[in-house]
Amino acid sequence: MKSAEKISATQLSFLLFSFIAPTVILILPSLMVNISKQDAWITIFPAVLIGAINIWVMIILSKRYPGQTIIQYSSQILGKWLGKCLGLYIVYYWINFDFIILNQHIQFINTVLLHKSPSIVVSLSLALLCGIAVYMGIESIARCNEFLALVMFVLLIPLLMLMLAEFDPERLRPVLSEGMLPILQGTIYPVAYLSQFIILGWLLPYLNQPKKAFKASFIGLFANAGLLAITVLLLIIIFGPLTEKLTFPLLSVIQYIGFQGSFERLEALAVAIWVMGCFVKVALTFFIICLSICQLFNIKNYRDLVMPITILSVLGSVSVFANYSTDLSYYLKYTYPSYAIFTQLIIPIFLLIIDSIKSLWKKSAL
Template identity: 30%
Template sequence: MIEKGRISALQMSLLIYANIVSSAILTVPGITYKYAGRDMWLSPIWGSLSGFFVVFIVYQLNKLYPMETLIQYIQHILGQIPGKIVGFFYLFFYLYAGGTALRQYGDFLVGAFFNRTPILIVIASLALASTFAVRAGLEVLARLSDMFVPLMILLWIMIVLLLIPELDVKNMFPIMENGIKPSIMGAVSPAAWYTIFFHISTLFPFLIDRKQGMKWSMFTVLAVLVTLLITNLATLLLFGGITGSFVFPFMSAARYISYADFFENLESVIMAIWIGGTFIKMGLYNYVLVLNTAQWLNLSDYKPLVLPFWMLLTLVGIWTAPNLPELAHSLSVTGPIISHTYFIVIPVILLLIAVLRNRMRQKAGKP
């Protein structure tokens, strides 16, 4: 096995939580409002079904092949050559998703703070930082998330609490004015974020307490759900009808906070959450990418791959979209379709084939 380190189920949860929440709290409120309007806070609830389902599927697959990642057991399930081919597509998708996440980070930072700084510098420097973490191994990455995620959560709670006096509950009524459909449409995009839970398929083999894995993962889906729901609700109750007119509503909300004329301009807090979270996020993406590539190529170590993939990720980050509207469009329309294909549809097919194969083998074994 390439990775010698072991992490706990809780550490895995923190890694995944940071991965999803750091970008979702900024982008999801705007996208969900576009479709769901006043019911935007319901959307994360429907979207979470994707999360629960992904965790369930990955857990079942892992039960069949406990010590292997997807790239490895896909070859047992489909046979070596088809397995390698599908595996390649997965690697390519990981690269695309990682690059897009990087671009989202870059567009936020450049759009809201560093207007004149080239996006290449912003993207490349964060990706580089995360490659250092990845080179140090999974255990180091997990410890970093131990350190950053509680801080992120604390800062997020602070923002929400400080917003409370500005909120107007009236903004959420009437609930479900046009039925349940808009809120489900709004759930499509957050559902894509929930499918990121698929990365536990790479982490499961390295858990010390694998029995807890399922429980913790489900619990994390719930934690993400609560975070997104409260974020959406806070933005909606503050902005009401104009929520959709901001690119990053939650940041605009944080900027609105002001106490006693000096405790204000809290967007730096959002920036801290976002950078800390994206660092963990890119660390995980990077790690999943290089580890799986090493497994795909049957290498004995993944470290030589880290730097080349830093450049690839940066490049994909630049290439993925020409401008912010294009990026937002791909996140809300094409993104959900691709990620559901890779993270739900194909794994379900794999699971079915694996179960059938096992049955057939058992029958063949006992004539």
């Protein structure tokens, strides 16, 4: 696949950061603390290792099949029909992923900002902007995100610094009080989110300097892992065991700082960070879905699918759960981690193993 659209290595790093960071820092800490308690920050280290393996697998596959997405080279590795079946499953996964992200957006905005706004209006307002961005192309999304990622980073710095004024390091003790088992169990959550680097399977064909793929991807990994580590540490030393009971712990601590300090309504910064990150996340998800369907069914232009996918996403986001808060919390805690790890990590590793076996088989047959 040769495309006129190209993104730089810097833009790739920014996209990886924006795709993962907002949902990670706002939602993930409470899930980690629920299992690993005050040792939740330790779970990030094995998760980074898994994330690095995920990146390595995706880049190796991309090098073996240059210019192709994971949808395209899956058919070459598994054969036409098995590859198509896997492609259909991956499309289903991303559509479901899209519904969940937009549903999270609805809940966050209704909880923090617009309490009485209809869910479909909240979802539609974001989805339309994302649809326009996708129609403009991946290069436009990447350029827009260069600005948004910097703004998110600038907004995060003062928030994290203000949090330092309220911390109590004693809440980090005792370390490893229950051994390694809770830490290993809690690792499933950061692994599920840091394995979202599977999006490299759709972004690497557009990278203008493929040799910089490793560097750009690892910058994205360490930026997300570092931000998550700092956020979890600060939340534990401020709220302690209370962290696991909060739906949006980072938002709660920002509201606490705003109430106690000289600044008021600092949660507006959290809303800005969420909306900007969610815009990039949903736009990239739309792009992946449209591109994947086109490659599965040999449709020439993925832009033809942008409007139908946008409408489907809005309808799905407001109907995916009967009880928004309870069902979403259960899904994120019990269903999504195993579902994500299987799709985002196990499947690429399986493809690499099959491809390596086929290559060795061909060499031994010569």
